[in-house]
Structures are given as C-alpha cells and as structure tokens.
Amino acid sequence: MIKSANQYPVHALLSYEGNLTYRVPPYQREYSWQKAEWEDLFQDLVEADDSHFLGTIITLNQTTDAVASGILELIDGQQRATTLTLLLAAIYSVLNEHREDLDDEARNELFNLGRRLVGKGGELRVTPQTQGRNRDDYRAVLAEAGLPVEPAQKKPYFPLRRIARCYQYFRGSITRLAETNGFDEVRAARIMLEAVQKAILVKIEVANHADAFVLFESLNNRGMPLTPVDLIKNHLLAVSERHGVMHVDEAFKLWNEMLTNLGDDYATQERFLRHYYNAFKAELPEVANAPVATRTKLIRIYETLLGKNIKSGVDDLVGASRIYGRVTCVAETDAPTALDESFRHLMRAQGAPSYVLVMWLLAKQAKLGLTEYQLISVTRWLTSFFVRRNLTGYPQTYALPKLFMTIIAMLDGRSGVGVVDIIAKELTDASSSDEDFRRRLEGPIYDENTDVARFLLTTLSEDAMTKETQTDLWGQEKGHFVWTIEHILPQGANLPDAWKQMLGGAAAAASAQEADVHRLGNLTITAYNSTLGNKSFPEKRDRTDTNGRYIGYRNGLALNVDLVDRQTWTVADIEERTKKLVDASLLRFPLL
Structure with missing residues (x-):
C-alpha cells in the first residue's frame, strides 16, 4: 500500500535545487480554508520554538520516493x-x-524562495485545480507578488475569493508582526520564512488511488493521542507519589475537580492552563524562557510549577478553575446574574482570549474594589473589541496574550473606575479603526467570518425583543442551531427563473450572487431555513410550517421587519439594508 513515508522540512519538499511539482487532481474540492485556518497556521508558526509539525500529505507517484524530480498528485493535503x-x-x-x-x-x-514557488520555465511548484477559478486566482496572486509566472487574467471579483484573500491576509499579517514587535517588514518576513522552511510534513507516497483512499480513511479514523493536559496530570500524580506530598488518590481527586469545573472540552482545559500561567505569572515560581504560556511550552511550564509547593499549587489551580468555569459559562448557576449574561455574550462573540484578564479581575475583585456593574462594563468593552477583532483580524491572535498580560501588569495599584478606564483605553488603542471595521462590515461578511455575521444578526434581533417576544436564538437541536443564517438572495447554483427575472437577467443574477450574496444586507435569521433554500422571494417571505406558524421573513424578528412588505429583492435593496445594518452594528459595538 505505502511506497514510502518520510518526514521532511518544507524546504526539502520545495527544494529550490529540484523541480518536484505537486498537482491537485481535478476531482478534489476547491480551496476552502478560511481566515480561522490561516490565522491558526500563522500563529503556530510564530509560536514554534523549533520545527512546527504540519501533519501529513498523501501523494501518488508511480516511481520510488522522489524528492528531486517528478510530478506528485496531492491526494490529501x-x-x-x-x-x-x-x-x-x-x-x-x-x-x-x-x-x-x-x-x-x-x-x-x-x-x-522564488524557485521554491516557480520552477524552471515558469512551472508552478504547486498547481491547484480549476474549480472555483482556483488555478487562475493562484497564478494571478503569484504574479502580483512579483514572481516570474505568466499571469492569468484576473477574473471578476478576484479579491473576494479565498485564494486572493488568503494571500492578502498573510501579507497584512507580516506587516502586523513587524508592527507588534517593533522591527521592520524585512525582518518579519525573514522570521516567517525560516519558520515555514523548518516546519515538518510527513509525506506518504502510495502506488495507486485505491491505496490512497484506504489510507486516507484510516488516518482520519485513528485513535486520540495523549494531550498536554493528560501528560501534565500524569506528572502531577508521579511527583505527588515520589515526594509523598499527597496520596495519588488525593491528587487525582483534585485534578478531576479542576476538570469538572472546566467541563469536558479539551480546548477549554488546555486554554485554562495557559491562561492561569499568563494571568498569575508574577505570583508563580519562575519558569525559564517562558515569558508567555504557549501550547509548545505548556508541559515544561507545569513540570516546573508542580515541582514546587505542589499542594498549594494544585489548590490554587482548582480555585481558579471555578472562576474560569463561570467565565466560560461551563458552570451552570441557579440564578444567573447580569454579569453571567455578559459572560455569555462574550463567549458568543468568540472572546475566549480575554478570559485570562476576566479570570484575573474576578480573582482580584475585592482587592481592586470592582463592583459587579464595573465588571459588566469591562466585559462589554471586551465583547465590542472581539467583534471587531474577529472580523478585521487585528490585532492578530499571537499578539493577544501579550496585550492582556500587559493590561494586567498596568492594573497593579489601580481600583474601581480607574481599572475600567485603563482597560477601555488599551482595548481602543489596540483595536482596528471604525473605518476598517465599517469596510469589513460592508464586504462579504458571511464568507469572511460566519460566526461574527451570526452574532451580529442575533444581537441586533435580541436587542429589539421584549418579554413577550423573547426567543432563544441560540437553542440547538441535535447539535445544530435551530435559528441559522438565511441568505435572502440564494447562494446556491441553479437559481430559479423568478430570481433571474427579478435581478435583470441571468448575467445580472450571476453577478449579484458573486458580489453581493454574502453581504450583511442579504443575510437574516430564520428557523429551519433548510425549508427555504432557492425558493422565490415571496415564498421565502411567507413560508409557514405544518402548524401554520411563520418560519420565513414574517417570523416576528425585528431584524426582518423591513422584509415583510417587500415584493422584490434586488442589488439596490441589498445595498440599502447593508448600510442600515452596518450603522446599527457600529453603534452596538463601539470603542472609545
């Protein structure tokens, strides 16, 4: 089945001395990674102490393991x-x-570097397939970057598609890396180049497509490896027994209490351990070469922390986990307060990186003289900050730990309103501008960040609710939201003739779908929207379920009020509603 399986750094797989090329076969889906994946990759490379492991790729080649020449078909990767x-x-x-x-x-x-991307004679070292205009967009990007390729003509709406947006994201990320660290762009680019070239991939070559698909299936159904959280627990138990500080059963009980407070999501557990160190670093034993807790340093940090004053260290972890469980909304309370509701809003705004600050504030609330109202104010600032950050990508993820650790250090000796003012100012200074936020809001927001789009739409809907019209827009059935984003102008292929006629013909309808379908003005919230699909605008507006309840745009949400009496839906309508919702979003999520 497997002809070869070897570990290579990227610089070997894309050797400037060789001419090995990788081609994506036509049956593969089009390029689909989005900003969340781009951001994770960039952050992991920035944080890597040494060679970052990128995973595996599966290739098909009829020869032996060739790195110096030949064409490999990318079956996976x-x-x-x-x-x-x-x-x-x-x-x-x-x-x-x-x-x-x-x-x-x-x-x-x-x-x-140029030879790693473009081989002799202008041949692409990695060749995407043609679906979604991937190959044309890829060639256009390389030409724009200054590489010696014959550029493809930029197809309509090139900047809106993922290949171009990915390139621009990384281009901006390098600039922001330089700004964040106070050095020039060339140094930032060379740092990233070294990180990419040292990164490791396992390249598996197979003899035929049948073997490739069997291997692909087995790799994606493998068992879960031990996590850093598991390894830290094992270290705790071993040290407790070795030094006779606690019986293993007692240490295990405390560790399980901590995990219970955090819930059963591994990502939350790992993030808590990072946030705990970053929040209370000034009070903890010193850990060499660990100014901030990252995934790669986590095990070493806790081997140090749990090797000193282990009993009190674990007790402190358990106490902090109770606070963290409340902040992350894992811990259910019988009588949630307005503060708990603000935490829930922050969670839904994807504000998890700020939990390090919120946990610290709650732990130090008495010392800081903070009222519950002031904590709510801080949480609201953080929510606004993250709505903007998650849409604009600024500041970048790798800069957030430093931002919140710096704020914590600045709050020493402050109290009450002074704490709130400092946090508000630092968040404002670190955030993108209103102009940048507006520009992103006006663009294809659904494609940029679906979660932000949904959060904006649900928040604007909830703000207009009364006790009588209260509706849970976050309820789930079988692990999926009941209320989901609905595209008014459908995004799918095979647009019905009624839509084409309404939009001015087939060409105009196709143009509208490409340029405007993912904009804020074309999005709303409905329940069970799979029943709406490609239906005509009147059918979507008036749709009811089997009990006669409206599930279309007459569903009672204030967000849909301006759709109820419309007879048509055009590009001009999308533009008008986008402006209205953008203005409302800027007012709803302000910064100083």
Missing part, C-alpha cells in the same frame, strides 16, 4: 500545501518590495 505556498508568496512579496535594501544573504534567500 491540498489545503495545507496551497496555504503554505500562499504564505511563501506573501513573504516573497515583502522581500521583493525591499530588494534594494537587502544584503547579499537576504537576496540569495529571495532568489531561492
């Missing part, structure tokens, strides 16, 4: 491979723009 080369293209773009300022070593790096 095209998303990762395409994204890596787009990051390398962004790095190339930065270095190429500063070519005159580069020393000889950097110019040599630039030349070699």
